Every structure is written in structure tokens, then in C-alpha cells.
Amino acid sequence: MPAKIVVGVQWGDEGKGKIIDILASRADVVVRSQGGNNAGHTVESNGETYKLHLVPSGILYPNTTCLIGCGVVIDPQDILREIDGLIQRGIDCNNLKIDPRAHVIMPWHRKLDGLSEAALGGKQIGTTGRGIGPCYMDKAERSGIRMYDLVHESIFREKAAAVGALKNKIITQIYGGEALDVDTIIEEYVGYAKRLAPYLADVSVLTYEAVKQDKEILFEGAQGTLLDLDVGTYPYVTSSHPLSAGCCIGSGVGPTVIDEVIGVAKAYTTRVGAGPFPTELFDEMGDMIRNRGNEFGTTTGRPRRTGWFDAVILRHAVRANGLTALAINKFDTLSGIETLKVCVAYKKPDGTIFTEYPCDIQELEDCTPVYEEVPGFSGDLSKCKTYDELPQECKDYIAYLEKVCGCPIKMVGVGPSRDQNLER
Numbered sequence: 001m002p003a004k005i006v007v008g009v010q011w012g013d014e015g016k017g018k019i020i021d022i023l024a025s026r027a028d029v030v031v032r033s034q035g036g037n038n039a040g041h042t043v044e045s046n047g048e049t050y051k052l053h054l055v056p057s058g059i060l061y062p063n064t065t066c067l068i069g070c071g072v073v074i075d076p077q078d079i080l081r082e083i084d085g086l087i088q089r090g091i092d093c094n095n096l097k098i099d100p101r102a103h104v105i106m107p108w109h110r111k112l113d114g115l116s117e118a119a120l121g122g123k124q125i126g127t128t129g130r131g132i133g134p135c136y137m138d139k140a141e142r143s144g145i146r147m148y149d150l151v152h153e154s155i156f157r158e159k160a161a162a163v164g165a166l167k168n169k170i171i172t173q174i175y176g177g178e179a180l181d182v183d184t185i186i187e188e189y190v191g192y193a194k195r196l197a198p199y200l201a202d203v204s205v206l207t208y209e210a211v212k213q214d215k216e217i218l219f220e221g222a223q224g225t226l227l228d229l230d231v232g233t234y235p236y237v238t239s240s241h242p243l244s245a246g247c248c249i250g251s252g253v254g255p256t257v258i259d260e261v262i263g264v265a266k267a268y269t270t271r272v273g274a275g276p277f278p279t280e281l282f283d284e285m286g287d288m289i290r291n292r293g294n295e296f297g298t299t300t301g302r303p304r305r306t307g308w309f310d311a312v313i314l315r316h317a318v319r320a321n322g323l324t325a326l327a328i329n330k331f332d333t334l335s336g337i338e339t340l341k342v343c344v345a346y347k348k349p350d351g352t353i354f355t356e357y358p359c360d361i362q363e364l365e366d367c368t369p370v371y372e373e374v375p376g377f378s379g380d381l382s383k384c385k386t387y388d389e390l391p392q393e394c395k396d397y398i399a400y401l402e403k404v405c406g407c408p409i410k411m412v413g414v415g416p417s418r419d420q421n422l423e424r
């Protein structure tokens with residue numbers, strides 16, 4: 001049985017949660033490998049909506065093991081709130097395991113996220129404010145607190161006291177902020193540690209065991225390719241690697257275990273947070289897509305910026321992730337639009353046309369999109385039960401997207417629920 005990676009190929013929120021939930025009906029294990037509670041993955045099943053942030057989207061199936069790998073950053077308070085919320089709704093979380101190597105988001109990380117954003121003035125990244133960047137900074141600096149530190153009380157007390165004192169200096173003396181009460185934080189987190197200790201297990205070992213037993217494994221990406229720290233729109237990115245390669249590092253297994261890499265996209269483009277977005281729409285069409293597609297952030301509730309489908313981004317994602325297939329969601333949102341635009345290249349201010357995603361963010365900021373126009377489609381797509389039932393113009397749009405992206409489109413989303421996904 002194959003191991004599949006599912007990654008976002010735009011700026012996040014492509015509907016990864018839905019695709020994982022659908023594929024998880026046949027999977028034994030679902031692994032989250034990077035990011036933290038900046039992610040918001042929506043799963044709709046039997047008329048119920050679940051918004052998952054850290055818990056993998058396979059959790060709704062009682063027999064699926066859900067693993068959180070060493071590359072994820074864990075906010076103990078938030079994950080406990082999420083687990084409690086799921087248990088209250090009758091979802092069993094005994095199959096959830098967290099790698100002891102995962103780093104812990106502490107209150108100073110959230111505080112510094114806010115302070116460093118404020119200090120950027122007009123050049124804010126527009127982070128989710130969850131302390132993600134500051135936590136990964138400490139990880140790279142080798143001063144972070146890991147889950148195994150958290151659950152060893154004496155080690156945690158010592159580390160947190162030292163790190164907390166240093167962070168208070170940065171908060172007060174560099175940013176002019178108010179110091180945190182480190183003693184109170186330590187007591188609070190010792191309490192969280194007691195509740196989280198039973199969930200700890202070596203995710204690298206568990207994942208590899210599942211591989212050896214020929215089990216079906218899904219790696220659930222968070223964020224998206226253009227939010228990747230290296231190949232995304234730096235500095236307007238997150239602080240982890242949402243690419244397929246990040247799934248291996250962040251779960252502790254090598255790339256040879258992977259059989260398929262599925263990229264999830266929307267039939268148009270959205271972005272939440274700041275940074276260049278060549279196909280962004282500032283007109284009524286943009287508002288219409290936002291309202292009809294309910295494009296408001298799952299984690300922060302912020303309105304998402306909307307724009308036309310960008311094939312330059314998609315080709316960048318096909319290459320950077322080694323995609324073997326695409327799952328494209330939200331075709332239903334575009335129904336009724338007479339003519340659809342698709343960006344196939346970018347134009348520099350001097351008129352030069354280029355077709356590869358630029359490395360230099362300044363080039364991206366200065367370029368304008370080169371569009372091709374495609375006839376739109378109409379009708380209520382959300383009721384279609386098979387690919388063949390789709391209007392011919394919609395199938396033509398899908399075939400066109402497949403051609404300009406250079407990757408087969410295997411799944412077509414026509415609504416948010418499990419049964420609104422058509423296999424092709």
C-alpha cells in the first residue's frame with residue numbers, strides 16, 4: 001500500500017484537510033510533519049464541520065493512527081483545547097501520538113511574534129500570531145524546549161526559567177514590552193505536561209514500522225508551497241518547509257518510502273497575510289469569489305485575498321514538490337462566471353515575458369500577469385456525483401488547467417463535504 005504526501009501548492013488553505021479526510025477513509029496512518037497551530041484544516045463530514053489546527057485530519061476515523069512528527073511546533077494549551085473539543089464531540093483521540101522531539105511554543109514566542117510584527121511597521125508579514133516564527137528561531141538557534149523537556153519536570157523548570165529570563169530581557173529592553181511572569185508560566189506548563197505525557201511516542205519509529213507492515217500512510221502538509229521558507233515568497237512566508245521534502249524531515253523517514261505526491265490547489269488563488277500576489281483581484285470579481293467561496297481564514301478569520309488561477313505558481317509547485325498528481329478544489333465557486341482568466345506567464349516592466357516563478361521577490365512585485373481567457377461554465381456543480389456529470393465547459397477548463405500546469409488532475413472538488421469530490 002502506498003505512502004502519499006498531500007501538500008498545498010499555493011499560499012495555503014487549498015482544502016488539504018478535506019482531501020486528507022477523504023483519502024484517510026482508506027489509510028492506516030496520517031502524519032503531520034511541519035507547521036503548528038497556524039494551520040486551519042476544515043473537514044466536513046455528515047453535516048458537521050471540524051476545524052483542525054494541530055491534530056491530523058484523519059482523526060475522524062477511529063481506526064486511523066494520527067501522528068504529529070518532530071518537525072511540528074506544539075502549543076500545549078492549544079493542542080489540549082483541540083483534543084478536549086474533539087473528545088466532547090465524541091471523537092476518540094487515543095490514536096494520537098506526538099513526537100518527543102517536537103518543539104514547544106511558549107508564551108514568549110506568541111508575545112515576540114506580536115512585538116516583532118508591530119516593529120516592522122508597514123512591512124508586516126501578517127503572521128497568524130501563534131508564535132510560529134519565534135519558536136522555529138529558537139529551534140534553529142538550539143535553545144528551544146522540546147516535548148521531552150516539557151515532560152521532565154526538573155529539566156523543564158530549569159530550562160524554562162533560564163530561557164524565560166532571557167526572553168523577558170528581549171521583550172522589555174529591545175521591544176519595550178511588558179515582561180511575562182515566568183514562574184506562573186512554568187506552573188501552568190507543568191500542568192499541561194502531565195496531560196500530554198501519555199501522547200508522546202517516537203513518530204519516526206511508528207511511521208517506519210507502518211511502512212514495513214505495508215500500511216497505507218498519508219503525510220498531511222500544512223501551509224503551502226509559496227509559504228515555504230526557501231522556495232516561497234520570502235520574507236512573506238512561514239518558518240517551516242511545507243514542501244513534500246519537509247514531510248520527510250519532519251516525520252523522520254526518508255524519501256524512498258514515498259510513492260505519490262499529491263498537490264492540492266484551488267480553481268483560483270487566495271492568500272491571507274501580506275506579500276506579492278500577481279493575479280490578485282481588487283474588483284467586484286474578487287469580492288464575489290471571496291463571498292461565494294467563503295474565503296475567510298480558518299485560524300484567524302481574516303478575509304482572504306482572492307485572484308485568478310496562476311499556472312506559473314502551479315508549475316513551480318509541480319517542480320519543487322515532485323508532484324505526481326493534482327487535486328483541485330472549489331470549481332463550484334467559479335460557476336456562472338462567463339469568462340475565466342488564467343495566468344500563464346509574467347511580464348516585466350520593460351515588456352520581457354518570463355514563464356518561471358522568479359527567485360527575486362522584487363521581480364515578482366514588479367511583474368504583471370499575462371492572461372489567457374477560457375470560457376466559463378454554469379450550473380450547480382455541487383450536486384454532481386461523478387466526473388462525467390460535470391458540464392462540458394467545466395471539463396474543458398479542467399483539461400486546459402492540466403495542460404498549462406503540466407500535471408494530471410486526479411481529483412476535482414465541487415463542495416466542502418466528503419462526497420463533493422470527483423475522482424477522474
Ligand code: GDP
Nearest residue numbers: 013014015016017041042329330413414415416
Ligand atoms: P486547508 O488549510 O488547506 O485544509 O484549507 P481550509 O480548510 O483552511 O480552507 C478550505 C475551505 O474550503 C474550507 O472551508 C473547506 O471546507 C472548503 N472547501 C474545500 N473544498 C471545497 C470545494 O471543492 N468547494 C467548496 N465550495 N468549498 C471547499
Ligand code: IMO
Nearest residue numbers: 012013038039040126127128222223238272273
Ligand atoms: P493552512 O495549513 C494560509 C501565513 C500567514 C502569514 C504567513 C506567516 O491552513 O493552509 P505564521 O503565523 O506562519 O508565521 O505566518 O503564513 N499562513 C497561512 N496562510 N494557510 C495556512 O495554513 C497558513 N499558515 C500560515 O497568514 O502570511
Ligand code: MG
Nearest residue numbers: 013040041298
Ligand atoms: Mg487552512
